[in-house]
Amino acid sequence: MKILVPIKRVVDYNVKVRVRADGSGVDLANVKMSMNPFDEIAVEEAIRLKEAGVATEIVAVSIGVKQAQETLRTALAMGADRAILIVAADDVHTDIEPLAVAKLLKAVIEAEAPGLVIAGKQAIDNDMNATGQMLAALLGWSQATFASEVKVEGDIAVVTREVDGGLQTISVKLPAIVTADLRLNEPRYASLPNIMKAKKKPLDEKTAADYGVDVSPRLEVVKTSEPASRSAGEMVPDVDTLVAKLKDKGLV
Amino acid sequence: MAVLLLAEVTDGALALDATAKAVAAASKLGDVTVLAAGASAAAAGEEAAKIAGVAKVLVAEDASLGHRLAEPTAALIAGLASDYEHIVAPATTDAKNVLPRVAALLDVMVISDVSGVVDGNTFERPIYAGNAIQTVKSNDAKKVVSFRTASFDAAGDGGSASVETISAAANPGLSEWVEDKVAASDRPELTSAGIVVSGGRGVGSEEDFKLIENLADKLGAAVGASRAAVDSGYAPNDWQVGQTGKVVAPDLYVAIGISGAIQHLAGMKDSKVIVAINKDEEAPIFQVADFGLVADLFDAVPALTEKLG
Numbered sequence: 076m077k078i079l080v081p082i083k084r085v086v087d088y089n090v091k092v093r094v095r096a097d098g099s100g101v102d103l104a105n106v107k108m109s110m111n112p113f114d115e116i117a118v119e120e121a122i123r124l125k126e127a128g129v130a131t132e133i134v135a136v137s138i139g140v141k142q143a144q145e146t147l148r149t150a151l152a153m154g155a156d157r158a159i160l161i162v163a164a165d166d167v168h169t170d171i172e173p174l175a176v177a178k179l180l181k182a183v184i185e186a187e188a189p190g191l192v193i194a195g196k197q198a199i200d201n202d203m204n205a206t207g208q209m210l211a212a213l214l215g216w217s218q219a220t221f222a223s224e225v226k227v228e229g230d231i232a233v234v235t236r237e238v239d240g241g242l243q244t245i246s247v248k249l250p251a252i253v254t255a256d257l258r259l260n261e262p263r264y265a266s267l268p269n270i271m272k273a274k275k276k277p278l279d280e281k282t283a284a285d286y287g288v289d290v291s292p293r294l295e296v297v298k299t300s301e302p303a304s305r306s307a308g309e310m311v312p313d314v315d316t317l318v319a320k321l322k323d324k325g326l327v
Numbered sequence: 328m329a330v331l332l333l334a335e336v337t338d339g340a341l342a343l344d345a346t347a348k349a350v351a352a353a354s355k356l357g358d359v360t361v362l363a364a365g366a367s368a369a370a371a372g373e374e375a376a377k378i379a380g381v382a383k384v385l386v387a388e389d390a391s392l393g394h395r396l397a398e399p400t401a402a403l404i405a406g407l408a409s410d411y412e413h414i415v416a417p418a419t420t421d422a423k424n425v426l427p428r429v430a431a432l433l434d435v436m437v438i439s440d441v442s443g444v445v446d447g448n449t450f451e452r453p454i455y456a457g458n459a460i461q462t463v464k465s466n467d468a469k470k471v472v473s474f475r476t477a478s479f480d481a482a483g484d485g486g487s488a489s490v491e492t493i494s495a496a497a498n499p500g501l502s503e504w505v506e507d508k509v510a511a512s513d514r515p516e517l518t519s520a521g522i523v524v525s526g527g528r529g530v531g532s533e534e535d536f537k538l539i540e541n542l543a544d545k546l547g548a549a550v551g552a553s554r555a556a557v558d559s560g561y562a563p564n565d566w567q568v569g570q571t572g573k574v575v576a577p578d579l580y581v582a583i584g585i586s587g588a589i590q591h592l593a594g595m596k597d598s599k600v601i602v603a604i605n606k607d608e609e610a611p612i613f614q615v616a617d618f619g620l621v622a623d624l625f626d627a628v629p630a631l632t633e634k635l636g
Contacts, residue, residue: 205427217501
């Protein structure tokens, strides 16, 4: 079975982003970019399924600017077999919406015919949490979101999901879309020899037009602003003072 | 202009707080029709009809809608969509599972975790773990929206909407429920609690997390946790507060042994009053805390619990 893993190049999760003063967006010039953390978990899960003999080939796909090929090389260094880059934006500040990404992925999937797609549950930049579900809808496939455990058993996958209030286990017919939650696994680091080997693995470069998909946004960004800042707090010297302050405010 | 709102129904019971908050947000858009779907949903539908601002309730009961599987639920909603300009829900895991699927079936974008409604087409939502607020205007004919419940006050009771029973859509038969592992809790639900007491890595062990729970019980509070505490096994996953866990905005949030990483702050920085107890005076949590106490939590928390008695 072939597994397809969509990955996204996003601002590194440790970076404290800055909103541009003119409200046009978040400043991404000269900011460290990395693979979306949930996508690392998705890649790791695909590799583990290959190591367990369930998967035969892992194809990583990324959509965005040309520089996303660095992110794909990271996936190849972790253990993906080959990569497809779909260049759909000239500027790092252009975020292709989940609906357009899902349509592009659908076209790739129709050409590649994977048995399973493992995506991250959300990208830490737009925080949408939508692409996997949209892709499942467009393909008419089953979906298993927020997965913390995946077991492939013949033509079904048994997936434990992290839901409000606990865990839910469902079984889905393959082919299916699974989206990875934090608890699914601990992603491996790419070793230096594997990073070198990854440079020789195949990476196909395509454009959105190759797939006939219109990537123009449905949502127009009117403005981007700083969240309301909190007024400065005060430090209290001891527990008694803290209790007095909270009682004073009627909170306890 | 009509709004279809997917009620949060769990095992036949309505999650009143989440649904009422979404009703309050949706009322700004037009007449609200609530859809209660499930293997049993009639009681939840009756309860939803009493929420102020609800014009009508649709009840869809079918075995295929049990356990809120995405495929049959999305098919049901997409089948009803022609009568509505807005399709909305509280941003729970159920809605995050179903709504994007509905949106793609309708060939429109989804607008996730909306924290403010500007007008019928324009919405505010946090991005980058809440470090920026984006205002987006939808050019789609239908708007599919999930509401961040922590940003809205719950609609009151006193409604008397009519209730109509409808049939489920054909089950695509792509998925089956196997089992639930529900964490039993007598405490208030995390996302609707007035007070939340959270513990982090500093708590050190599952046993010592009892300190956090004792304080929470004294205050009638819900218990939260940072990712570090969950990953270390001190607390269950569904207690996690943050970008990838739950988003809360209680009157009082007490962060104990939590450094205050960006991803944690994303889930709690809209709390009205934040108290931080940490032995590291440089911890970033003190930058958002209204009251900060630099102290060893193993001394401070038992003392605090006792003095609040």
